[in-house]
Amino acid sequence: MDRRAFFRKSVAGPAAAAELDFLPAQTAPGAASGEEETVSKFANRALPDTARATGTLAAYTGPWGAAQAAHLLRRATFGPTRAEILAAAGKSLAQVLDGLLAVPATPAPPVNGFQNDTSVPVGQSWVTAPFNNDFEYWRLRSLRAWWMGQQLQSPTLTEKMTLFWHNHFVAEFDDVFESRYAYRYVALLRRAALGNIRQLAKDVTIEPMMLRYLGGNQNRVGAPNENYGRELLELFTVGKGPLIGAGNYTTYTEADVQAAAKVLTGWQDSRDNINGFYTDSRHDKTTKQFSAAFGNKTITNQGDQEYKALVDLVFDQPSTALFLVRKLYRWFVYYVIDADTEQTIIQPLAADLRQNGYNVAPVLRKLLGSQHFFDVQNVGCVIKSPLDAVLSAARQLPVSLPPASDVLAQYGVWDWLVDRATVMQQKLGDPPNVAGWPAYWQTPEFYEMWINAVTLPRRNQYTDQLIDAKGYTRYYTGGNYKLLTDIVGWVQALPTATAADPNLLVGELVRLLVPVELTANQLAFLNDTLIPGLPDFEWTVEWNAYLAAPTNATKKAAVDTKLRALTRQLMGLAEYHIS
Incomplete structure (x- = not known):
């Protein structure tokens, strides 16, 4: 080869x-x-x-x-x-x-x-x-x-x-x-x-x-x-x-x-x-x-x-320390390394790496704890890799994952997550070549290589599968396991006033799932997804009605449907795919 x-x-x-x-x-x-x-x-x-x-x-x-x-x-x-x-x-x-x-x-x-x-x-x-x-x-x-x-x-x-x-x-x-x-x-x-x-x-x-x-x-x-x-x-x-x-x-x-x-x-x-x-x-x-x-x-x-x-x-x-630090920077911060970043970030970190005998932990501590890392320009500037996209959705949504006692189910679901990242063009264990995934070295595209006409629909299909009220059934030799997402329970765990107010609720989910502030129009769009064409108090009434009768299937289905629609729209935004 x-x-x-x-x-x-x-x-x-x-x-x-x-x-x-x-x-x-x-x-x-x-x-x-x-x-x-x-x-x-x-x-x-x-x-x-x-x-x-x-x-x-x-x-x-x-x-x-x-x-x-x-x-x-x-x-x-x-x-x-x-x-x-x-x-x-x-x-x-x-x-x-x-x-x-x-x-x-x-x-x-x-x-x-x-x-x-x-x-x-x-x-x-x-x-x-x-x-x-x-x-x-x-x-x-x-x-x-x-x-x-x-x-x-x-x-x-x-x-x-x-x-x-x-x-x-x-x-x-x-x-x-x-x-x-x-x-x-x-x-x-x-x-x-x-x-x-x-x-x-x-x-x-x-x-x-x-x-x-x-x-x-x-x-x-x-x-x-x-x-x-x-x-x-x-x-x-x-x-x-x-x-x-x-x-x-x-x-x-x-x-x-x-x-x-x-x-x-x-x-x-x-x-x-x-x-x-x-x-x-x-x-x-x-x-x-x-x-x-x-x-x-x-x-x-x-x-x-x-x-x-x-x-x-x-x-x-x-040059070895410089080379390694540049790769760490592109992994954790951003892919553009301009003249100022090279002088004020890369070179001092490379010197630190050498001074620390090539122990990486002190360098990571300094980088991730720096003014530079928390600069607003470095927030939300990374496009999630497929692995990040798959794992973050599975971690941040209230997905019912199999217990360790059910080995076939646990490995079956983990295997499905590997497959989801693979169809998004990042196969765990198999970078495309000895240089690694091109999104971390190929200029001028870098992270943008993760998003294309094939991968974007796959990302949306995956999150839709997790959000679906019927759940997603993972079949494997010897059985199957249904992944269910308790969206109502997820929202119910929020502060009472937040869950009952459509604007506070939207804001809370945005802060969890999106790294940047959305525009007023985007927030209004999400609000309208939750309560289409209705005044804000309608959500408060409906949510409180569910809380008063949580075993009432009709009332629960009413809020569950709306919350899933909101979550689906939020995870379909371009901003959801950045970190």
């Missing part, structure tokens, strides 16, 4: 060129000089030129309440509930960041949640079972479902960062097709999610999933495989600086790729032991010479420890 075919294009438009002068990471990784990409006539041809945030990395000291808490939680988790927002608003920003950066207990491994895998009993883990090609498809579905379940239940930064590292140190499940390797890989990313990036780079280098994915298991003396060495430099660490010659950049050269490949010779993967292992006879024991980009340094033979010297060498380069 030619993993780099998709790179042979240039995606930088005229307006992006000026930014690329000092932001080389924004070029399409591996783009060849002079080549052009065919871009849809409807796509952005230039980066937005609206004024960007001017806040600094100084600690945020402005107003702190539900709006600010919601902004932070939307970016740090997969859709905060109203209870989580109010709980965060009742604490200080420092306390909320402490909670988000807390490392949760290691979750129990995935189990067989599908009767189709007959090699392992339902409810029993397969992560150390013998490889069985006949059931790998189902085990990978089990892993994806379990991973989705972790994201659905997570109140901390760990899961958002686990996904970030998956998009950074990419390995594709379907490509490798080894569920035990895939589980080890995800477990590694989760353990390291808030930890040391340098150590993660070392660990992932000899992880069996990565050895198999990028051909490291075929890399041996006399026949070096350059795949991983190239991606380590171009996509995982130093990135591509300005082009200075054929295949050579200010940050690395072709000779550096070749030297890195030699350093990494000797490693293979073992299906029997489910690990990576080193064979000395396959290792190139010559001295590896690196270019001026790396200070003309050399790496001598160090056997099975030599790969660590390579990782240390690339992490000693200032």
Whole structure:
């Protein structure tokens, strides 16, 4: 498979060129000089030129309440509930960041949640079972479902960062097709999610999933495989600086790729032991010479420890910290990095990352707790990824999810959520290529790539399914489970006066589901959706009538129908799809 075919294009438009002068990471990784990409006539041809945030990395000291808490939680988790927002608003920003950066207990491994895998009993883990090609498809579905379940239940930064590292140190499940390797890989990313990036780079280098994915298991003396060495430099660490010659950049050269490949010779993967292992006879024991980009340094033979010297060498380069911080910024804040942002945010954070020995938690604390992060320009400027869209709806709506005791139902529903994100073009475990999802690197479209003629209807169909009064039935081998959404109970849990007043009610749901203020016309439209053509007091009367007789099916159906219509319209707004 030619993993780099998709790179042979240039995606930088005229307006992006000026930014690329000092932001080389924004070029399409591996783009060849002079080549052009065919871009849809409807796509952005230039980066937005609206004024960007001017806040600094100084600690945020402005107003702190539900709006600010919601902004932070939307970016740090997969859709905060109203209870989580109010709980965060009742604490200080420092306390909320402490909670988000807390490392949760290691979750129990995935189990067989599908009767189709007959090699392992339902409810029993397969992560150390013998490889069985006949059931790998189902085990990978089990892993994806379990991973989705972790994201659905997570109140901390760990899961958002686990996904970030998956998009950074990419390995594709379907490509490798080894569920035990895939589980080890995800477990590694989760353990390291808030930890040391340098150590993660070392660990992932000899992880069996990565050895198999990028051909490291075929890399041996006399026949070096350059795949991983190239991606380590171009996509995982130093990135591509300005082009200075054929295949050579200010940050690395072709000779550096070749030297890195030699350093990494000797490693293979073992299906029997489910690990990576080193064979000395396959290792190139010559001295590896690196270019001026790396200070003309050399790496001598160090056997099975030599790969660590390579990782240390690339992490000693200032460009590595800059490259990583830019990716974190685009993940949590916004995709446009202008000259001011580069100078006042990216460079200081990169210096902090190096000063902290590449421990990521202090950098995340500073970024997410900064004036810049809470600047109004950075609120509601991110288009939700498909995973964000799927998970936030399932978390924020009062959806009845299966209990852990019903393994088939739980995995069946989690599997459906994976499928919903997949049809919206983000398949968990399978970014489209080694560079990750293009929405985080392809200029000038970036996040806008998530919304198109295929994905937008899928998003609306999904939320409509959750809101439907009849519920959504998930069928699976061995049974079915109906997801029901208690919209009336959801509204009844609001303060009494809020639930009874149509304007207060609309405002409350807007604040939960939408990150920006709506216009007066939009609010009036939503009000009219709730009580079409009627004065406000009609809702108060109808709601109080239901409260007076909650077991009366007619009265309950009357308010339930109106509330579902309101929720459907609200989740159909363009503003609902931003974070």
